[in-house]
Amino acid sequence: MSKEKFFTDLKSIRKAYYEKHYYEDKKSWSEIAKMLGTYPNKVKRDAKNLGIKSRDKSEAQKIALEKGRTSHPTAGKKHSDETKFKISESQGAVWDSMDESELENRSDIARKCWNKKTDEQKAEFLKKGGQAIQEAARTGSKVEKEMFEYLVSKGYRVDRHKEHILKNEKFHIDLYIRNISMAIEVDGPMHFSPVYGEEKLKKRQAADLSKNGLILSSGMVLVRVKLVKRGSQRFHRYIMNELQKIIDSVEKTFPEEGKRYFEI
Structure with missing residues (x-):
């Protein structure tokens, strides 16, 4: 034409x-x-x-x-570790710089997205979330696995889910560094939020206190890692850095009784 x-x-x-x-x-x-x-x-x-x-x-x-008029800009491409690090740090800085009103606005957007889901979609989402939490409880969270790999790479002798080390054999230790007699407990949301209801939360926290007492009375150092933030790579790096600082301090001078409990 x-x-x-x-x-x-x-x-x-x-x-x-x-x-x-x-x-x-x-x-x-x-x-x-x-x-x-x-x-x-x-x-x-x-x-x-x-x-x-x-x-x-x-x-x-x-x-x-x-x-097929164009190709996806990132399809089939892999970011280098350096690029991943920069992206992670950049995204983390954005979240850190948000004030309360901006964070509330993000939460409001998330609520609206949730409310748009059908009952079936909500049920499926909650089901998968529950399964993920239960799986993490059995095999350890992603952070716990990364922490284990990090410590082993640094040459520490580490046991995962160590049993029969405490007087109460129902308890196991998430990560135990034999070189320096350090127990590490990785606490997910169920340790401080009513994921399964208020009653379960109270029982969980009572069990944690009992476990703290058993570990500390055995002469070990105890580090509790609380996963209170979203699981970004930046947050994971922060945890590893803080843990390494504690380990360095303990290796230099083993803390006296009453000063062996740490939180990240």
Whole structure:
């Protein structure tokens, strides 16, 4: 079709043409302009005057990916450790810089997203969340696993879920560094939030206090790591750094009785 004839056609004919190729065939304005032998902005302006609404950027990118007109900018690509570190630090800095009103706004957005879910979607989400918590309780959280790998890489002799070391054999120790007689307990949300209800929380906290007493009375150093923040890589690095500081201090001078309890 020649561009001279097309732009002198009736508006109804031009509008039908745009609707067919832009909406139905999902062509871009550049592709339509090429078909007409003209430039994209002219086609886009003409279509706008005829009431044809252009796609927003997100929708245009989605269709371009589906049609193979462009490739996903990160598909099949892996970030280097240095890039991951920079991204993590940058995102963490954004969260740290938020004031209360901004944090509340984020929470409000999350609540609205939650309220838009169907009952079935909510039930499935809660089910998966419960399964993840139960699995972490059995095998240890992601932070615990990372901590174990970190300590082993540093040359420490570490036991995971050490049993039969305390007088109450129902208790196990999450991580035990034999070199320096240090017990590390990694506390997820169920240790300080009513994940399973207030009654379960009270029992859990009472058990934690009892466990603290048994560990400390055995002459060990106890470090409790409380996972109170979102599990970002930045937060994980903070935990490792703080733990290393405590270990360095204990290795230098083993603390006297009454000063062997630490929290991160």
